[in-house]
Amino acid sequence: MPNSATPTHCPYCALQCGMNLTPLQDGGVAVVERPDFPVNKGALCGKGRTAPAVLASSVRLTSPLVRSGGELVPATWDEALDRIAEGLARTRTEHGPDACGVFGGGGLTNEKAYSLGKFARIVLGTSQIDYNGRFCMSSAAAAGMKAFGLDRGLPFPLEDIPKTGCVILVGSNLAETMPPSLRFFTELKENGGTLIVIDPRRTKTAEQADLHLAPRPGTDLALALGMLHLVVADGRVDEEYVQERTVGWEDARAAAMAHWPEFVERITGVSVPQLRDAVRMFCEPEHAMVLTARGPEQQSKGTDTVGAWINLCLATGRAGRPLSGYGCLTGQGNGQGGREHGQKADQLPGYRKLDDPAARRHVAEVWGVDPDSLPGPGRSAYELLDALGTDIKSLLLMGSNPVVSAPRAAHIEERIKSLDFLAVCDVVLSETAALADVVLPVTQWAEETGTTTNLEGRVLLRRRAITPPEGVRSDLDVMHELAARLGGEKGLEKGFPTDPEEVFEELRRASAGGAADYSGITYGRLAEENGVFWPCPAQADAAPADSEDSEDASLDAAAGADDPAQDDEATDDGTTSAEAKGGAVHPGTPRLFFDRFATPDGRARFAPVSHRAIAEEPDAEYPVLLTTGRVVAQYQSGAQTRRVDELNAAAPGPFVELHPRLAARLGAADGDPVAVVSRRGRAVAPARITTGIRPDTVFMPFHWPGEGRANTLTNPALDPTSRMPEFKACAVRVEAVRN
Numbered sequence: 001m002p003n004s005a006t007p008t009h010c011p012y013c014a015l016q017c018g019m020n021l022t023p024l025q026d027g028g029v030a031v032v033e034r035p036d037f038p039v040n041k042g043a044l045c046g047k048g049r050t051a052p053a054v055l056a057s058s059v060r061l062t063s064p065l066v067r068s069g070g071e072l073v074p075a076t077w078d079e080a081l082d083r084i085a086e087g088l089a090r091t092r093t094e095h096g097p098d099a100c101g102v103f104g105g106g107g108l109t110n111e112k113a114y115s116l117g118k119f120a121r122i123v124l125g126t127s128q129i130d131y132n133g134r135f136c137m138s139s140a141a142a143a144g145m146k147a148f149g150l151d152r153g154l155p156f157p158l159e160d161i162p163k164t165g166c167v168i169l170v171g172s173n174l175a176e177t178m179p180p181s182l183r184f185f186t187e188l189k190e191n192g193g194t195l196i197v198i199d200p201r202r203t204k205t206a207e208q209a210d211l212h213l214a215p216r217p218g219t220d221l222a223l224a225l226g227m228l229h230l231v232v233a234d235g236r237v238d239e240e241y242v243q244e245r246t247v248g249w250e251d252a253r254a255a256a257m258a259h260w261p262e263f264v265e266r267i268t269g270v271s272v273p274q275l276r277d278a279v280r281m282f283c284e285p286e287h288a289m290v291l292t293a294r295g296p297e298q299q300s301k302g303t304d305t306v307g308a309w310i311n312l313c314l315a316t317g318r319a320g321r322p323l324s325g326y327g328c329l330t331g332q333g334n335g336q337g338g339r340e341h342g343q344k345a346d347q348l349p350g351y352r353k354l355d356d357p358a359a360r361r362h363v364a365e366v367w368g369v370d371p372d373s374l375p376g377p378g379r380s381a382y383e384l385l386d387a388l389g390t391d392i393k394s395l396l397l398m399g400s401n402p403v404v405s406a407p408r409a410a411h412i413e414e415r416i417k418s419l420d421f422l423a424v425c426d427v428v429l430s431e432t433a434a435l436a437d438v439v440l441p442v443t444q445w446a447e448e449t450g451t452t453t454n455l456e457g458r459v460l461l462r463r464r465a466i467t468p469p470e471g472v473r474s475d476l477d478v479m480h481e482l483a484a485r486l487g488g489e490k491g492l493e494k495g496f497p498t499d500p501e502e503v504f505e506e507l508r509r510a511s512a513g514g515a516a517d518y519s520g521i522t523y524g525r526l527a528e529e530n531g532v533f534w535p536c537p538a539q540a541d542a543a544p545a546d547s548e549d550s551e552d553a554s555l556d557a558a559a560g561a562d563d564p565a566q567d568d569e570a571t572d573d574g575t576t577s578a579e580a581k582g583g584a585v586h587p588g589t590p591r592l593f594f595d596r597f598a599t600p601d602g603r604a605r606f607a608p609v610s611h612r613a614i615a616e617e618p619d620a621e622y623p624v625l626l627t628t629g630r631v632v633a634q635y636q637s638g639a640q641t642r643r644v645d646e647l648n649a650a651a652p653g654p655f656v657e658l659h660p661r662l663a664a665r666l667g668a669a670d671g672d673p674v675a676v677v678s679r680r681g682r683a684v685a686p687a688r689i690t691t692g693i694r695p696d697t698v699f700m701p702f703h704w705p706g707e708g709r710a711n712t713l714t715n716p717a718l719d720p721t722s723r724m725p726e727f728k729a730c731a732v733r734v735e736a737v738r739n
């Protein structure tokens with residue numbers, strides 16, 4: 001192992017902060033600042049700083065476990081792998097391939113996500129694969145695809161934010177979820193720009209805002225429409241831009257004009273003067289941005305809600321222009337890359353569609369299989385979990401903990417328990433792993449090499465800095481071994497290399513010509529550069545990224561999926577034709593859409609959306625709204641961060657945030673246990689009383705299992721396009737807990 005600092009990236013969120021790892025005498029590593037990485041310039045939140053604690057945690061799994069006599073007991077790797085292969089093979093024989101489910105995670109590297117999608121489709125032959133990234137940003141992805149023809153979290157680097165004039169941050173609490181990113185907004189204000197935060201709670205992020213709008217949860221679609229109404233009424237539409245660069249304005253305009261500001265005030269609780277202030281602040285500067293996160297996205301109308309915010313950008317000419325645009329600012333460590341390379345139910349690598357014949361042909365050729373042998377699209381994440389024990393009899397799960405993170409979690413826990421067979425790969429015995437028939441202990445970020453793609457679309461190299469504990473293997477090893485056991489007679493294991501760079505070379509070829517084209521990216525480049533933005537085709541004649549020609553070339557690649565000429569750009573040995581010819585290397589594409597959008601005609605699409613209610617409005621029995629989210633010291637289901645003493649000291653358990661008026665009605669004091677009850681269950685946690693939340697709303701963080709599990713309460717009503725569950729709003733009642 002190296003004895004000097006190893007530059008790498010944080011294992012947690014989609015910011016993918018850079019860090020150096022230095023070796024310690026005891027064989028561990030310490031996190032040291034890495035100021036050269038432009039996203040965080042050395043700054044880290046507590047989760048990143050303490051990440052090595054999980055590597056050496058006393059609860060780290062170091063031996064496979066198999067269930068015997070009702071208990072999980074240590075086993076050899078061969079015993080455990082044999083049990084998994086037998087379980088999956090039995091299901092496939094008795095019930096057909098689609099009775100085998102596969103569930104991945106947004107934390108898996110690109111190489112693992114790619115291999116998992118390939119494993120499901122050519123080893124198991126199942127269509128039933130999806131991943132927990134569906135729960136994070138799928139609505140923004142769907143809205144971006146509809147509007148721009150391409151989904152990349154941010155179509156510009158974060159470093160553009162301080163140079164714009166105004167940012168509307170919708171449903172994002174960056175101060176808790178991605179603290180190092182706050183610097184971009186501080187610099188924005190120092191440069192004279194303004195920040196508008198839209199959130200039902202007065203969060204730490206909202207406290208930084210020049211204007212904070214606090215709509216009722218689930219009404220930000222109406223808020224965006226009300227702002228667009230005022231844009232039209234005040235004559236602030238950029239008519240020339242709309243004419244030249246968009247399609248569908250008249251329908252979107254008509255929908256917005258039906259949302260009078262006074263009507264919007266009644267729906268949202270945001271006053272008309274506040275609405276006018278927001279429009280003025282957004283429209284007066286030359287440049288402006290709208291950035292959404294889980295607030296608008298985790299709704300049963302998340303795609304339409306994000307579409308309404310994109311409409312505001314399009315009508316004012318603030319998309320596909322320098323220092324202006326729409327972006328999505330959230331996600332897991334590899335939420336972006338994880339959805340580009342094939343672990344999503346409807347996708348093949350390179351952001352290709354599974355139901356596109358040309359895409360199937362291209363990927364099948366790379367995989368060496370008949371295109372007709374590839375299954376079609378499967379179920380979305382919640383639908384897949386809901387089918388466990390009925391249509392789906394066995395499940396292979398990697399990098400996810402749905403017992404804590406899925407909506408209607410008690411029901412999902414029962415569905416998991418009803419499986420014939422469950423295998424889980426994880427680093428600790430998560431709440432889901434504890435239910436498994438076989439648990440495999442796998443390597444973590446600092447113990448392995450692989451790539452991730454952050455929310456800017458910047459592909460990054462995580463490097464191995466430490467030797468994994470004895471008894472632990474990589475997920476890539478697991479897939480290789482299972483392919484050998486389940487398809488050894490066909491030699492399928494040869495298609496599942498254990499070397500991540502070898503997997504990436506295949507991924508490059510599979511993505512070539514797709515929307516998310518990585519064919520011009522190599523490990524060698526990533527080791528030398530601070531990430532490469534996709535699309536990065538392997539084109540010998542590509543011009544510099546920020547020139548107009550380069551944007552055209554890149555967007556042609558993004559829009560022109562399955563162009564055979566581009567498919568030819570990557571050769572069998574993984575080198576690109578540009579490299580083979582000694583030609584120029586494509587520099588990547590930090591900024592998208594300047595000259596054209598990635599739609600067939602190059603124009604962006606307005607979304608003709610109207611306000612509609614959330615799936616479960618409050619009523620007499622359940623009169624309060626519950627919204628859920630995160631706290632700074634814990635991450636997602638807490639499977640890793642709940643194992644870190646420093647983080648637990650800062651955030652030891654769940655709580656219910658509620659307004660003093662609601663607390664007074666209950667007779668509850670700060671710290672008293674209160675019960676939150678929805679149609680799906682009951683959760684109990686201490687009250688945290690604050691005027692920073694609306695009196696009609698309570699908030700719970702979702703990181704904990706057990707009695708205070710917020711997802712016991714949440715509503716799995718799905719967005720019709722993205723299939724995102726409605727984590728952000730459901731009807732509950734709140735009760736004091738006596739004795």
Ligand code: SF4
Nearest residue numbers: 010012013017045048
């Ligand atoms: Fe890691 Fe995200 Fe914290 Fe950065 S902000 S250190 S990527 S968890």
